[in-house]
Amino acid sequence: MSVAFVKEESAEAAQETLLPDRPVSPHPNLVTEDGLKALQAQLQAARDAYETANAIEDVNERRRQSAGPLRDARYFTERVRTAQVMPVPEDKSVVAFGSTVTFSRDDGRVQTYRVVGEDEADPKAGSISYVSPVARALSGKAVGDLVTVGQHELEIVAIG
Template sequence: MSARDSDGEDPAKPAAKRIAYITPEGARKLRAELDELWLKERPRVTQQVADAAAMGDRSENAEYIYGKRRLREIDRRVRFLSKRLDVIRIVTEPPSDPKRVFFGAWCTVEDEDGTEKTYRIVGADESDLERGYISMDSPVARALLGKREGDSLTIKVPKGDVEYTILSVKYAA
């Protein structure tokens, strides 16, 4: 079931404080991180804290103090991931018009200098500029959403206005 079918929202257009969309790949990564923290990292650190506590004076025990701090960090991240996984909507189906840029699209653009860049429009939890994954709420993604292959657009970025032409729009198979 697509996100549009389940809640009437259109994942192509960002809205004020609305549902957080995510790709299946992104959801798997969040779940894997939660499992790693809860099932492996936390038990390991808990054991280290117990071992350090058994050494005596806890007030000057750096291993104990660091371990307790690390447990708080793990617990904070586990709470965040658990809550996040409860509210995200996994977008599994391609849009009805695969020639347009919507959530999940791989979009190759060319700037006025002829430089090509490929971006994937993803949720905020998945953005990773090094991989070309940009949040659907970013200025570049907002300008691309709803456009078609061959369209030209101007994007306002901190460095100024940049002119792009969309070369291709693809969705994961």
């Protein structure tokens, strides 16, 4: 029988609908309160997108459209489940998770970042992951301390 008369989708089409899971970091899933709220919102958005995709009548198109949201829902479910909300640091004398730190670079630039969880980090918006090289180098340091990251020297100017 010709393949044209068979309703089953091809192996190639089936492969399109089976997306690999998003990689989950091996580090503890530390988050701020806002970070947990963002994860929960992203999980809800993935669930909503999945429901919308499931309303598509064509089975092959439904599978293709639901693959991404389903993968995202699995990822965000795991991230919400493993989230460890960290309190806002009370001690402003040293850099810690949740701190906002301002430092000057050896090239004269002054930068300010908040140290946050991996999923909420956005350097362009002023936040870096606690596992990033810069955050690791700054962690536990005080105003005036110098740290070396790669070939650059950073001096902590302020901690908030």
